[in-house]
Structures are given as C-alpha cells and as structure tokens.
Amino acid sequence: MSYTPEMRESIKKVEATRPARLGKPFPRMAPEEKQELLERFHPDYRPEGFREIRVGPNKGEKAMKELVDILEGRSHLTSDMLDLDRIDYDTDVLIIGGGGAGASAALLARENGAKVILVTKLRFGDANTMMAQGGIQAADKPNDSPIIHYLDVMGGGGFANDPDLVEALVMDAPLVIQWLESLGVMFDKEPDGTMFTIHGGGTSRKRMHSAGDYTGASIMRALRDEVLSYPEDITIMEFAPAIELLMDEKGQVAGAVLENLETGEHLVVRAKCTIIATGDTGRLHYQGFATTNHYGATGDGLVLAYRVGAKLIHQDTYQFHPTGAAYPEQIVGQLVTAKVRGLGAQVVNADGEQFVYHLETRDAEAAAIIRECTERGKGVETPSGMRGVWLDSPMIDIIHGPGTIEGRLPAMVRQFKRFGIDITVDPILVYPTAHYQNGGIAIEPDGSVKGVPNLYAAGAVTGGVHGRNRLMGNSLLEITVFGRRAGRAAALRAKEVRLGKLTLAHVDDWHRQLEEAGIGTNIVSPILLPDYTRKVR
Amino acid sequence: MRMVDIYIMGKRYKVPANLTIMKAMEYAGYKLIRGVGCRAGFCGACATVYRTKDDYRLKIGLACQTVIEPGMYIAQIPFFPVKRADYRLDELEPTFETLVKLYPELLRCLGCGVCTKSCPQDLDVKDFMADAMKGDIAAVARKSFDCIMCGLCAARCPAEEPQYRIAILCQRLYAKYLAPKSKHLEERIKEILEGKFDADMKRMKSLSVEELRRMYAEREIEE
Numbered sequence: 001m002s003y004t005p006e007m008r009e010s011i012k013k014v015e016a017t018r019p020a021r022l023g024k025p026f027p028r029m030a031p032e033e034k035q036e037l038l039e040r041f042h043p044d045y046r047p048e049g050f051r052e053i054r055v056g057p058n059k060g061e062k063a064m065k066e067l068v069d070i071l072e073g074r075s076h077l078t079s080d081m082l083d084l085d086r087i088d089y090d091t092d093v094l095i096i097g098g099g100g101a102g103a104s105a106a107l108l109a110r111e112n113g114a115k116v117i118l119v120t121k122l123r124f125g126d127a128n129t130m131m132a133q134g135g136i137q138a139a140d141k142p143n144d145s146p147i148i149h150y151l152d153v154m155g156g157g158g159f160a161n162d163p164d165l166v167e168a169l170v171m172d173a174p175l176v177i178q179w180l181e182s183l184g185v186m187f188d189k190e191p192d193g194t195m196f197t198i199h200g201g202g203t204s205r206k207r208m209h210s211a212g213d214y215t216g217a218s219i220m221r222a223l224r225d226e227v228l229s230y231p232e233d234i235t236i237m238e239f240a241p242a243i244e245l246l247m248d249e250k251g252q253v254a255g256a257v258l259e260n261l262e263t264g265e266h267l268v269v270r271a272k273c274t275i276i277a278t279g280d281t282g283r284l285h286y287q288g289f290a291t292t293n294h295y296g297a298t299g300d301g302l303v304l305a306y307r308v309g310a311k312l313i314h315q316d317t318y319q320f321h322p323t324g325a326a327y328p329e330q331i332v333g334q335l336v337t338a339k340v341r342g343l344g345a346q347v348v349n350a351d352g353e354q355f356v357y358h359l360e361t362r363d364a365e366a367a368a369i370i371r372e373c374t375e376r377g378k379g380v381e382t383p384s385g386m387r388g389v390w391l392d393s394p395m396i397d398i399i400h401g402p403g404t405i406e407g408r409l410p411a412m413v414r415q416f417k418r419f420g421i422d423i424t425v426d427p428i429l430v431y432p433t434a435h436y437q438n439g440g441i442a443i444e445p446d447g448s449v450k451g452v453p454n455l456y457a458a459g460a461v462t463g464g465v466h467g468r469n470r471l472m473g474n475s476l477l478e479i480t481v482f483g484r485r486a487g488r489a490a491a492l493r494a495k496e497v498r499l500g501k502l503t504l505a506h507v508d509d510w511h512r513q514l515e516e517a518g519i520g521t522n523i524v525s526p527i528l529l530p531d532y533t534r535k536v537r
Numbered sequence: 538m539r540m541v542d543i544y545i546m547g548k549r550y551k552v553p554a555n556l557t558i559m560k561a562m563e564y565a566g567y568k569l570i571r572g573v574g575c576r577a578g579f580c581g582a583c584a585t586v587y588r589t590k591d592d593y594r595l596k597i598g599l600a601c602q603t604v605i606e607p608g609m610y611i612a613q614i615p616f617f618p619v620k621r622a623d624y625r626l627d628e629l630e631p632t633f634e635t636l637v638k639l640y641p642e643l644l645r646c647l648g649c650g651v652c653t654k655s656c657p658q659d660l661d662v663k664d665f666m667a668d669a670m671k672g673d674i675a676a677v678a679r680k681s682f683d684c685i686m687c688g689l690c691a692a693r694c695p696a697e698e699p700q701y702r703i704a705i706l707c708q709r710l711y712a713k714y715l716a717p718k719s720k721h722l723e724e725r726i727k728e729i730l731e732g733k734f735d736a737d738m739k740r741m742k743s744l745s746v747e748e749l750r751r752m753y754a755e756r757e758i759e760e
Contacts, residue, residue: 031754126574126582140725143759147737155753163742171738174725184626184709186678186716193717204758214683217579221686222712225705229625239570261570294575330557330604334577410683414658415578418602529570532563 002420007327007429010380013352014390014427021346022398026354034364041367041374043432044317044468049287055517057311064318066284070303073525074511076243077257079504081266084246087502088267091117091235092494093487094255096242096301097277099127100216100476101459103223104483105275105447105490106234112491116234117269118227119258121241121278121296121528125224128279128294128460129479132216133337133411134200135208136180136480137473138173141197144205146170153474156202156361157438157467160314165465168445169474172481177209180480184222186211198342200472202361208473213337213411216476240267241528244507245274245304245455248500253308253455255502261528272497273490275456276301276441276449277483282434283530286318290333291434300526301461305441307510310449313463314439319470322347322365324433326388328419333433336412338362338472340391340428343408344399347430348390349378355389363469366432373431380429390427397424436470439463447486454497456490458482541607558585558600558611572615578602581687584657587611597689599657617688619699622706631714633672640703643669645696652690652700658683662690662700669703677704678711 003011029037039045050062055072063071093109095102098120109116118124139149149170154161177195181187188196188210197206211218227234242256246268255271278301282293291297302312323336341347341358347365348354349372356368369389373379379387393412396405405424406413416423440463442450449455459479466474514521539554543561550565559573574582583600590608600613622639629635636643643666652662660683668676681704690700728734744752 031750122570122574123580123582126580128575131575131577131579140719140722142721142724145737146729146734147741148756150738150741151749151753151756154749155756159746159749167738167742171729171734174722174729178722178726181712181716182627184705184712186682186708186712189717189719191717193719194721195719199759204756206759212682214579217685218682218708221705222709225621225709226626228621229623292577294580295569295573329555330560330602331577411579414683415602418578419604529568531568532560533566533568534564 003426004383007380010350011426014348014392017348017352018392018395021354022395025346026357028357029360029364037367037371038363041370042363043287043289043320046287050316054519055513056306057309058315061316063315064286066286067281067299067315069523070284070299070525070527071306072514072519072521073303073523074514074521075307075507076259076524077504077507078511079508082257082268082504084268084502084504086268087270089117089269091115091269091271093273093275093490094119094269094271095275095277096256097279098124099277099279099459099479100129100220100223101479101483102277103227104480105277105458105487106227107223108484108487109491110230110233112488114491114494117237117271118234119237119240119242121239121261123238124236125220126294126296127220128297129216129476130220131292131294131335132476133213133335134339134342135210135215135473136177136476137200137203137207137471138177138209138477139170139205139207140174140177140195141205141207144207146173148205149173149207152202152204153471154467156471157469159467161467162464164445168485169465169477169481173477176477176480180219180222183226185218188212198339199359200338200342201359201365202471208342210339213339213409219476241300242304243526244504245308246270246502246504247308247506248502250500252453252499254499270499270502272494272499273454273456275458275486275490276305276461277457277459278461280460281437286434289320289434290324292321292324292333292335293434296529298527298530300528301457302440303526305449305452305455305457308452308455308506310452310455311442312439313442314468315463317438317468318434319362319436319438320366320432321435322362322369322432323391323430325428326386326431327382327429328421329384330419331415332386336391336428336430337409340393340396340409340412343396343404345391345393345395348392350380351378361469361471369432382429386431388429388431391430392427393423394425394427436460436475438466438468438470445485446489447482448489454493456486458486541605543605543608544610546612552605556605558587558598558603558605559583561605562600572600572613576601579685581685582615583613584615584687584689585611585613597655597657599687602657614692617692619688619691619702621702626709626713629710631674631710636669636672636703636706639706640699642696642698643703646670646698647696649695651693651695655689655693657687657689658685660684665704666698666700669707674707674710675715677707682708
C-alpha cells in the first residue's frame with residue numbers, strides 16, 4: 001500500500017523544497033483574506049449543502065441537509081405502543097451516552113448524592129473521546145491566563161460564542177486537568193513536573209496538554225475505570241440507546257425509552273433528571289465527506305432534545321478537520337492529528353510549495369486545502385481519484401531531533417505503518433474530513449438545556465461554547481468541564497423534582513406537526529447507526 | 538474491481554480485494570452492532586481472530602485496521618468476560634502488594650509470551666507483565682500506555698491473566714501517585730479559586746465584538 005510512482009515523483013518535489021522551508025512558515029492570513037477564503041471554499045458556505053428546517057424550535061432556520069433530514073424524522077414510537085405504568089428502571093439521573101461527557105457527568109452526579117443509570121449505544125467508552133489524539137487546552141502556565149484563553153476561544157469562534165459558556169470553559173480548565181490527573185490520566189511532563197505543552201491552531205500560548213497521541217484514550221480509559229468503581233451507585237447499560245425522551249403530565253422531561261439493540265425490546269427508564277451526552281454527527285456524512293467520527297456519531301441526542309422543545313444554536317456550522325487521511329484508501333477520512341502541525345509539519349501542494357500557514361484555525365486551513373485541490377489544481381491524485389495535499393511530517397524530526405515523531409506520535413506512526421507508510425521518512429497525504437458539530441443544543445453554564453425542565457446536555461451535542469469554529473484541544477476540555485457541571489447540577493436538581501404521570505403525548509404531537517408542515521418523510525430517527533451494508537465506505 | 542473470496546464465521550462471501558476486514562463484512566451485508574467502534578484503531582472493539590489459507594496458525598488483528606487476504610477465515614471476539622478487581626483508586630497505595638492483592642493471578646504468569654504475540658498494538662505485554670511481577674508500576678504504565686484494551690491478550694493467555702486490567706490499574710496508580718506534580722498547575726488553581734481573574738473576566742465579557750476583534754488581531758503570540 002506504499003505510495004505510487006506518481007506520488008513518489010511529487011514527494012521528491014516536497015523533499016527538494018524542504019530545506020528552504022525550514023524555519024520559514026507561510027505568512028498568516030489577514031482577517032479579510034480569511035473571510036473571503038471561507039466564503040468561497042468552506043463547506044459551511046455551500047448553499048446547495050443546506051436547506052430550511054420546516055418544523056420545531058428552529059423552524060425557518062437552515063442546517064446541512066443531512067441534519068435536517070433526521071431532525072424532521074418520525075419517531076420510532078407512538079404513544080399507544082408502550083404501557084408507561086410498567087417502569088423497568090427508576091433513577092435520580094439518567095445519562096444518555098457513554099463517552100467522556102457522560103462518564104464525567106456520572107462521576108459528579110454520584111459525588112453529589114444521585115443514583116445514576118448510564119446508557120450507551122455501543123460499549124461504554126466507545127466514543128469520539130477515545131479517538132481524540134492531540135490534546136486538551138488549559139491556561140496553567142505563568143505566561144498564560146484564562147483571560148488569554150478566553151480571547152483565543154472567542155476569536156477562533158468568530159466571536160459568536162456564548163460568553164458565559166466560554167468563561168466556564170476557560171476558568172474550569174486548570175481544575176479539570178488536576179481532576180483528570182487525580183483519576184489517572186498520564187499527562188506528558190518534564191522531569192520536574194512541568195506540563196509539556198505546545199501550540200494548536202489558533203492558540204496564542206502553548207497550552208495544549210497531551211498524553212502522547214492517545215490523549216483522549218488516556219482520559220476515557222481513566223474515566224471509565226473510575227465509573228466502574230462505583231457499581232452500587234452507577235449502573236451501566238450497553239447496547240441500549242435512548243430512542244425517545246419521556247415527559248410527565250406537568251411538561252417536565254422524565255427519563256427515556258431505550259431499545260435493547262440486540263433483542264429489540266423497549267425499556268422504560270423513569271428519571272428525575274436526564275443528561276444528553278450523545279456526541280457528534282459526523283456519520284451523517286455531510287456533503288459526502290468522509291469523517292473522523294466514531295461509528296455511533298449519528299446525532300441521536302439532537303433529535304431527542306429537539307422533539308421536547310430544545311432550541312439548537314449554530315446548527316448551521318460544522319467543522320471539517322483540515323487533515324484527514326486521503327491515502328491509503330482503507331483509512332480515508334481518519335484523523336491525522338493537528339499535533340503533527342503543532343510540532344511544526346507544514347502543509348504543501350503537489351509541487352512542494354507552501355500555500356497556507358500551518359497553524360491557521362481549522363476552518364481556514366481546511367478551506368485553503370480545498371482551494372488548492374480544486375480551483376488551483378495543485379492537489380495530488382490518488383488511485384481512487386481522490387485528491388489531497390502533503391503534510392510534511394519528516395520536518396518534525398529535523399526540527400526537534402531524531403526520534404521525536406516516534407516518541408510524540410506513536411499512534412500516527414503505527415496507523416500508517418500498518419499500511420506500509422513510514423511517516424518519519426515520507427509525508428502524509430491529507431484532505432479535509434468531517435470532524436465536529438460546532439453547534440448543538442443551547443445550554444446554560446450549569447449544563448441545563450435552555451427552556452426544558454429537568455433536561456441537561458454536555459459535550460459535542462451542545463452548542464454555543466465554540467461559536468462557529470472550535471479550536472483544537474477545546475473538545476476534550478468541553479466534555480469534562482460541562483460533563484462535570486451537568487452531572488452536579490442534575491444531581492442537585494433531582495433532590496427537588498416530583499414527577500407526575502409519564503407520557504409520550506409529545507411524540508404524537510410531533511407527528512401532527514410533521515403532517516401539518518406537509519412533511520411526508522419516511523426517515524425514522526434517531527437513526528442510531530449508519531448503514532454501510534453492501535457499500536464501500 | 539478485483540474480487541476475492543473470504544469466509545466470515547465459516548461462510549463464504551465475494552468482496553473487493555482491498556477492503557479491511559470490517560468493510561468486507563459490511564460489504565458482505567453485515568450491519569455491525571458488536572465488534573465495531575471507532576473504526577480507526579483506538580477503541581479495541583473489533584478484535585478479530587483469523588486464519589489465512591493453507592496456514593495452520595491463528596492470527597489476530599483489529600478488523601478496522603487489517604486488510605483482507607484471499608481465502609481468509611474471520612471470527613470476531615467483541616466481548617470477553619474478564620474480571621475487573623473491585624477497587625477505588627483513592628484508597629490504594631502504588632505498591633506491588635496492591636497489584637497482587639487485587640489481581641493475585643498476576644503471579645500465575647508463565648512467561649510464555651502468547652500475549653505479546655497477540656497484541657495488535659505490537660506492545661511487549663510479556664515484558665510489562667514481568668515488570669508488574671516486580672512491582673515496577675512506572676514501567677508497566679509507560680510500556681502499556683498504548684494499550685487499547687481490546688482483550689486479545691487475555692483471550693489467548695493460558696494462565697488466564699487480565700493483562701489489560703493490570704495495565705490500566707498501573708497507569709492510573711502512576712498518574713495519581715508517582716508522576717511529578719506540576720507546581721504551575723497548583724499555583725494557577727489557587728489563583729482561580731482566590732478570584733484573581735474574576736474582575737478581568739467580567740470586563741472581557743462586557744466588551745463589544747469590535748473591541749474583542751481588535752484585541753484578538755493585536756494579541757501577542759508565543760514563539
């Protein structure tokens with residue numbers, strides 16, 4: 001699976017320009033230049049990729065077609081399908097989603113006195129958290145501060161962010177790093193304990209903490225093992241996704257209906273508070289893009305929350321990671337961590353020329369790569385007809401000394417070695433890939449969903465904190481900061497909640513709304529899993 | 538498209554030659570529920586045992602990271618019921634005694650090396666198990682760090698060791714009790730809790746987008 005002769009020719013050009021490029025990064029874009037580039041090449045600005053939402057809290061607004069399709073879907077249920085007097089599980093806090101946000105929420109809910117049920121579609125810990133390689137931001141160095149972090153987040157997000165959420169994110173960040181370490185996350189450090197930190201796209205200080213290039217995995221493994229330490233307080237149910245939220249007759253959220261994925265059985269969980277932590281939507285394959293996301297990233301929580309009246313914010317913007325693998329075919333779309341650029345690797349075209357500063361914010365970096373491969377025709381074509389540009393990974397060892405790539409990026413080295421490519425010697429072919437739902441459910445700083453009693457949300461399923469573009473290293477931070485906040489708030493709130501009779505009347509009402517809007521859809525959502533049978537994807 | 542025959546749980550299917558085991562199963566018509574996760578080699582959900590044509594040896598791999606071969610026999614082991622010892626990290630001490638108390642089977646290791654041969658991450662599992670038997674928790678943590686907990690080592694171990702459980706325990710013990718503490722982190726947390734940044738944060742939040750935009754454009758960037 002090593003590079004083809006044609007690709008080898010292009011690599012020779014990359015090698016030829018390398019000495020002259022060392023220490024000479026491409027100039028950063030001016031704000032106007034960046035805006036023009038985004039408008040011409042970023043998928044967020046392609047009108048044909050969008051349509052109007054015809055029903056629900058965001059009626060009249062736009063989102064990418066694939067998301068609108070599931071938002072406007074029919075429920076798996078109707079109110080007459082289930083006897084809601086037969087309650088299978090009763091709990092204080094129900095958490096839907098078994099990734100980093102769900103696990104953090106479970107721990108804090110328990111710490112605050114709640115009995116918890118955590119349900120997840122696949123295995124506990126099978127989530128995008130596990131795959132996050134690059135790092136987690138926190139302003140804990142003397143030359144940095146939460147104020148500087150705040151400015152970076154706002155600027156990266158196009159100043160559209162919710163300031164209260166950004167404040168929570170940056171002020172909690174150092175505390176969360178300490179919390180994670182106390183739970184067993186092995187952060188990279190100097191021998192004297194100083195955290196090893198580097199830049200990420202759009203950071204003005206080196207505040208990216210890492211645990212090798214298995215940062216998310218180290219976090220998820222530690223959180224999962226900690227949750228498993230409290231079986232008397234936290235019940236885990238795997239392969240049991242929520243397919244609809246339950247309400248009570250007072251109009252409060254009151255738990256969820258689950259589906260046992262293996263038997264098809266429906267289970268009724270009554271909960272005083274419910275936390276949605278279902279993650280991302282990359283598996284909807286917006287505009288046909290490949291994705292870095294986990295198999296389960298199908299936006300289930302957005303659908304569930306939307307049907308009980310939760311408003312979405314910035315649902316019209318999606319983050320395309322600039323560096324998805326474009327070759328070999330077997331791993332197209334998989335993440336090539338931003339840490340490769342953080343360590344100094346430049347992005348160059350088929351002729352070995354730089355065309356964009358290697359640490360622009362992700363939206364601009366992605367748009368520049370798309371421009372290079374389309375309008376400018378300077379991409380490298382693969383045998384399957386895909387185009388990409390080179391990420392010049394061998395520069396890292398030249399800059400930082402031999403062995404740096406193996407030492408700092410073992411997961412990347414291993415991933416490509418499996419397919420016969422040595423990234424310490426040869427560059428990596430990359431193209432943007434669907435990575436992160438910038439927007440989502442609108443929440444308060446305590447994780448409560450705006451306007452919906454007893455419902456909370458945390459992590460990628462929410463919106464507002466990142467504005468219209470998330471910075472690298474702020475999603476592992478988001479899931480822990482807001483997972484913890486939602487867990488705590490839900491546990492405290494659960495002590496006061498008195499539930500009435502359970503109902504699914506809102507589902508019947510939803511179907512009525514679809515009918516009134518003339519939506520004759522045959523999509524049933526949440527879709528739970530993508531369907532790749534009989535396809536090559 | 539060149540097509541080849543493969544055998545999934547003994548049944549023959551014709552699939553394109555260049556697919557991974559996972560994509561080949563999907564192409565054959567399986568809608569996967571178990572045995573699929575991140576699809577990128579990080580989560581360990583798709584541990585697979587296979588045999589290639591005319592070879593008696595059983596091989597292992599992750600279905601999402603292994604390309605099929607003609608005549609390959611494939612079986613997934615997405616669930617393996619390994620015990621997790623009952624412990625709470627904050628009640629433990631980072632010692633050899635802790636490891637043996639929680640996982641007494643640790644001492645049954647035969648040193649046969651099947652675990653190392655079974656690891657899709659190419660970790661030297663036998664080597665870090667030897668470190669565990671010496672109580673060198675830091676060495677186990679470091680050497681096992683890239684473990685994705687797929688369970689293939691435990692599935693094939695004749696001594697029935699829970700290698701990946703011992704690995705995560707050592708990683709957590711190391712990070713909590715043995716790693717050097719960060720003074721700058723403790724200092725910053727103290728400042729935050731004392732409210733050192735509160736007034737400035739309030740001021741930042743009150744700024745107009747124009748003012749923020751100017752500050753952002755003029756901000757100093759660390760070299």
